[in-house]
Amino acid sequence: MHRHAFAAAAACALLASPAMAAPKDEVARIVANPAFKTAVATLDKDYDRTVADIVTLTEIPAPPFKEAERGKAYKTMLEAHGLTEVEVDPEGNVMGLRKGTKSGPVVVVSAHLDTVFPEGTNVKVRREGTKLHAPGVADDTHNLAVLLAWIRAMDAAKIRTQSDILFVGTVGEEGAGDLRGVRYFFGKGKYKDRTKAFFSVDGLDPGGITHIGVGSKRYRVTFSGPGGHSYGAFGIVNPMAAMAKAITDLYEIQPPTDPKVTYSASVTGGGTSVNAIPDKVFTEFDMRSADPAELAKLDARFKAIMQEAVAHENKARSTRVGQVSVEIKPIGDRPAGQTPKTSPIVAYTAAAIQALGYTPEYDASSTDANAPMAVGVPAITIGGGGKGGRAHSLDEWIDVEKSGGVKGMSVGLAAVLAVAGVN
Template identity: 60%
Template sequence: MMAWTRRVHRTAVSAALLIGAIPAFAAPTPAAVATIKRIEASPAFAKAVAAIDAGHDNWVADIITLTEIPAPPFKESARAQAYRDMFMARGLSDVEIDAAGNVTGLRKGGGDGLIVVSAHLDTVFPEGTPVKVRREGERLYAPGVGDDSTGLATQLAFIDAMNQAGIRTKADILFVGTVGEEGRGDLRGVRHLFTKGKYQGRAKAFFSIDGGGMDSLTIGGAGSKRYRVTFKGPGGHSFGAFGLVNPMTAMSQAVVDLYKIAAPADPKTTYSASVVGGGTSVNAIPGEVWMEFDMRSVTADELAKVEKRFLAILDEAAATENAARSTRDGRITVEPVLVGDRPAGATPLSADIVQFSTAAHAAQGITVQYRSSSTDSNIPISLGIPAVTISRVASGGRNHSVDEWIGIEKADNVKLKRIGLATILDTAGM
């Protein structure tokens, strides 16, 4: 029986995940422990771990190489081309850059289905951001050095280890470097992979290498709604037209009222007024201003509630300004445009992919912590495909900032890759 069709753990927890928070942790089932022990005891896996250990410096070098190839939002092509070459050098078959810009490469197994292992190519940093890596002892510093350049390098380390150990899996494994994971990319790469690409409908399980820490496993997909909202008005001279309605006032009121929403901590729900622009001169009432907003929740119901209230707030803010000042030259209008829509959901604790990872962590003396986040896993989760996001590196910090860093200490990072590889191999059937 294929690995992903076995059910090693059945509880009522999976139903709870649909309506509430994810438990922080759970013990692996005996069946999951047994399958991980079998893999850990195999000579081939021992060779793979030895290859990971011996290849540590190559892993660090790959991180540096990939980080220093800029991959700003919607401009990932240079990094994609380099990553395609890295896939080809490792002997993957059917290597290509697809219509969305994803890099895909197939490691053929026994043909008993397909699993997907991925990391994302893009960073959050705009074009022109310096990306030279600085090494200080056992740390690397650079924008994007962790998220997700290290995920890409870790994926390559998995391929190298499997190749050097001569491991053949029952399932084929599709390795992917996705585009559009960050920000306004709105998961466009993984959406294409699962809904339009040539592998559509074939994947039975999905791994995203896009987390950090020794004990972290993301099984919940935090959904999001993102809007760019434009407030318009007649505009005018700040002195001569004083008293006319001002779109800036309406927008400001919308922000104030948004932050009055009582968002639940459980299930975690958040919102943010994020980016702003508009106006023409310090001495002019603006004719147009805009702002971008982000709303997130680990459940679809709570996300829908905050979105509904947000849209009502926009209309109320415009109406309040129109009632407060003169509309003789025109009224305030508001135009919300949805620019990001990520589905919420969770992979049940009963899914093999979760149980295998839990057991693989436990085999190394680690109690895994289940988390929710917004990653490429959101899309397969929304399609009912078991998906998790696993850690790319043992330690790191300051993600999405110019002083982002990762720790490259050998022992913990070898252990972490051992955990990730064991989980992938158990899911793929070894």
Template identity: 45%
Template sequence: MNKGHLLKNNTFLGLLIFGLLLSNVLSGQESVVANKKIDKAVGKLLKDKKIKNAFEIIDAIENETERDLITLTEIPAPPYMEAERAEAFKKMFMEAGLDEVSIDEVGNVIAIRKGTVGGKVIVLDAHLDTVFPEGTDVKVVKKGDTLVAPGVGDDTRGLAMLLAIFKAMKKADVSTEADVWFVGSVGEEGLGDLRGVKHLFREGAQKIDSWISIDGGTVGRVNNAGLGSVRYKALFKGKGGHSWGAFGLANPHHALGFAIKEFTENAKTFTDEGAKTSFNIGRIGGGTSVNSIPFESWMEVDMRSVDSDRLKEVEAIFKESMETALKAYNNTGIDDEISLELIKIGDRPSGELSLDTPLVQRAISATNLFGYKPSLTRGSTNSNIPISMGIPAITIGRGGIGGGAHSLHEWWLNENGAEAIKLAMLLTVIEAGYVK
């Protein structure tokens, strides 16, 4: 082989390796480094007297922050029932010395700390809602240094962090040019479908210039990409009747069975190849008794993809599969017919911010300077909405150590938890423009 061929092959190999490394970085498998200019600016801010004082305050009020966490955790916040927790969160901000605190039309708590210049708005967000239904025992149990309760980590810890950050900034007299909004948002979980953040970014709303969410994970998470998803409820309806007396009548459950088989086979063929795409039938229901032909049968389906075009394709496969299955079942010779209604119950857009986005670079730099390894990730969080709109937005971890999220035995341990609070405060201050 001549030198020209060797050069071409080596160049190709080098590009291939670079591409693979870049892919790993974007999927959160490798740590990344910010540019030197931003590193220098962040490093300088870390040495600032007021910032250091604010950090000392965060350490000093850790017991108070834990009490806030316990208080909020023990106020139930089921989906669409966040009002009581919202009122308590609002009161906590007011007691901490913030006058401009309100609850908007959909239930978001918005606590505004005015900047010296104003005009721009930087949001620091954590969500109020949990996945647990009404009646769940949310009493916090302390097992040594570990707090155990449904929702104690996801995302009540984030709410307590917002309070600690405001208290530290106020006591240390840390000022910013832009307004900082501390937001306790509704509807992040499940069928809430990001309704809180969607409302904040609705047409005609106050412009938000940057968005930082605290939600899940350890220090080091820099979620700069939104994992898109669509969710449907497929509702099959019939007349219903007695299992013996009306035997032979069209049965919605039987039609649902046809639909599940048709969709899972078609969707699997599609998802076996190409950019990662998933599908899941998460809930099914209907019927009145074992000896009754049901009058309705339903299932809830979740579809996700890292690629917006593939998400549209798997959504189309779902719709076509439902219609094909319905037709096939109605043609089996049953008495009467089953009807179908497809109800969209979730729509989270996808998107991705460039590594060069200043907010992303600042998060990487701050994480490195705090002694942790930053990792770019993709997730389904409140940040999906601003990311999909091209607005600087990230989701960062709440720190500490936790587990059992979305379960009755969820737990959280305050191991270096204050570091996550300091990091979130630093990012907020940098993004909002620190005033010396």
């Protein structure tokens, strides 16, 4: 069966479940069960171990495209937690299976291995009271440890889910990684046609449900020309003039606000000297929307603007020693997607959030959940609990105060159990 058809069939099967008629009742049943209470008690009892796992993993550098060392350590941890079929796939994703009582499609629960910080960044964790400070400690290292805590809690409570649960540490979620890990998982991975629901655990807020995946198109656009002396060659074409016009014309676009569409000229450089007309300059651009059609429309207009700016410059100044040209190189392409609020994974998660004393908040973002959404697999991103701040900065931090941490972790565990099914 084609994976799009499979995803639709899996979603229909879930919708047909008797428990789906009343997700709040089903979640209430799970939360009230003595086994769940034992699981939560285990989260509490083992909390120091969870914090220790956060520290251990944070202090293993995982810069973009160089997550292998952390992945190796995480594979060892998954094996130590008794998962089966533990492996590292060809893209670098680390995964292991917790078997359910019924054969069939799996529920995937993931957190990403990579951080935004370059090689050589000091990732030593500094503790001040209940706060841990280090680059990447919250995004997303904390949640790698949360996944391990959930496994221990289920084992201690002897909880058997109906569906198999595949725990995954993905690569390439951040920046230029362009979701390469999860895109491989749903493009070439062995579970691509065997996934009925996908949780990305990314962030901290236990009340958040990211059910809209914001797509993006990213380019490095290089404008080239003959170059020359700023005085002696004055009057010839200048690639910087073409680039300036392209940026100015792009910013004349008034994009829709519903659906939200954005663009940004973000990074620029080039040239050789203050007294030289540059022969090459570049700018990197980012465009985003949760609506694939609107994003495609902006993408087409963007490319036209780049070409029009070049044509304008070649007409405006002398081309006696050469013309200006442009190269538009893709550097990122994240698919957009959406999981409806009526989907079981969203309804069960919202019920779990409410059952444990929080208020559901629905939002849109760009996360690993984009890739399954784009191929029709029900997917959301949730927070692993706790508080923190300054993500993507050198002074990133999380608060590992125990009561709030345990309560926050309980939400995701309840949601995963509801989707995977328990007797």
